[in-house]
Amino acid sequence: MENTAPGKTALNDTVLHAISTHTQAENPSAFLAMSRGTSAFTAPGLDGVIAYRKAGRYLVQFGGPFAAADSYRPLLDRFVAHAHGQGLRVVGAQLQRHDAQAYAERGFTVNQFGSSWAVHLPDFTLRGTRFMRMRNKISRAFRSGLQVREVPAEDMAGAIREIDTAWLGSKGADARPLEFLVGELGGPAQQHRRLFVGTIDSRPVGYISYSPVYGSRAGWMHDLSRRIPDGTPGLMEAINSHVIDIFRAEGAQWLHFGFTPFTGLDAANELPGHSPSFQWLMHFLWEQGAALYPAQTQLAYKEKWAPQAPITEYVAFDGPASVAAFAHIFRACNAF
Template sequence: MPSVLDALAAHSDNPSSFLALNSGNEYFRDDRSDGACAYRTSGRYVLQFGGPFCAREHRARLLDAFVAHAGRRLVAVQLQRADAELYAAHGFTVNQIGASYAVDLSRFTLRGSRFVRLRNKISRARRAGLEVVEIGHGDDCAELDGLDRVWLRDKGRHVKELRFLVGQRTGGMQCHRRLFAGRIDGTAVGYINYAPVYGSRPGWLHDLSRRRPDAPPGVMEALNATVMERLVAEGADWLHFGFTPFTGLDPREELPGASPLFTRFAHWLAAHGEAVYPAASQLEYKQKWAPHEVLPEYIAFLGRPRPGAVWRLLRATNAV
């Protein structure tokens, strides 16, 4: 049977699908298809990441089999629109939970008045001596491990590192990702890990990123701009900036049968939930690059939404 990675490469149209390969996930397979469902458990709940990763004609059958396996306390998160419609047709309550953002690299430019501030930040970091290097798989990353510790400590004593819906820099799948670090005077001041993206908008996902608290302004922007220039030269199609919950919420994107209560909850978190998830700062960074596509993403509850399901999702992501 093909690997989960093979299934993603062949069938996924979710820009964050590579996160299904995070350590800690489990996989459900059905002998009648070559795909898989990625999930993890939290308390009594089963939390599925993305939809069924398989050929389109097998998606409904794989979903039915997974529902029978998972039971009633099933929640699926980061569904794309086609996934959302499938789940709604199978008795799930489906709500928009956020959006993902993507830049068409064939149209990428930093020229024009709208990018003046971004160009100034990039120039400032480069004048400070920023050099961007790609870190090869298997290279010593002890310095980046130290940067992670400094970054997390600066966030505060009660802040925990997010997981499940964000990528990783370690593990056996790192050989498929690309890791770029920014150095000033030989010291790493930031890094960005990029994951492959398959489907109708293939390219790379700007995923896990870290920055030293004392790094000069513009370091991350200059680091990403340098990588984007390289990707353009290599002929890559898209750079995805990934999913940000509680952003891009639009009543026109909701499906029939969406829960009004969950809609109000999502909008409340959009306005007041910065302590739960730093959505505003993430969105500000992504909008700097003037994304060409804003894609709605969804959450699906088998039956009606339950407070316990939302709590368990927040626990699984380490947001609380």
């Protein structure tokens, strides 16, 4: 059994191969497994990886195993044994339906956590009355002098830091930059991402980073995005609409908007053995949990683009559903 540390070229290649090849779970956020600070668990003789971070007494797993079909469950078994051997428990976040069923069969308590959202680009249009307000905001942004261009991240490092500092400062004195289940810029995986920056009068005022998505809904993920606070209305919509035109021209099929916790909850998607009390908690956090995560604000932005039906994502507990284990997902994300 081998527990590999992040940051090595060979490991990056192993993880990239796994997430781009073993796509049966159809996890649109799989590229997050490439983030710095996220470890990859492998085992001799098994084809696949498990992405995770340690937080307190938990190994917080991102997605299910990115593994060949015959290695999937053996790799999960070894990972759980690896955790238990250290006196730790496993909690998995952003599991897809394929993963959720496998974990439930293994004895995990599995509940809905939220949903991902995606737009089928060949069918996408901003025409019609539904998009009138957004078209007006986008036009206003471009009339303000906004220009959008794709740039190498290393060429914009200083500007990105300035935008990030201003954006984080607007979130309050205790705000922290999220990690793990949120994208990043830089590091060995940056060569696979695409960065688009908006400028007004040559000053960078916002950016959106896009990461690749593999599987039957291959395309791009609208990932990390930041802007100068109190700037031009419609700025991010204008950047994204410009990028959509580029992706459509390139023949991309899907633009994913990523995972938002507590959204798209539907009792019909719960699995046998789920926790009713945790199910209640997810609905409560959708209504009252803005201090923990601004799910309603995030969903409002995503719904502007008329996404397809939500892609349900799950959380899995190694034992009964636990608020402590759930909290450690957010701890792994640097939320506190």
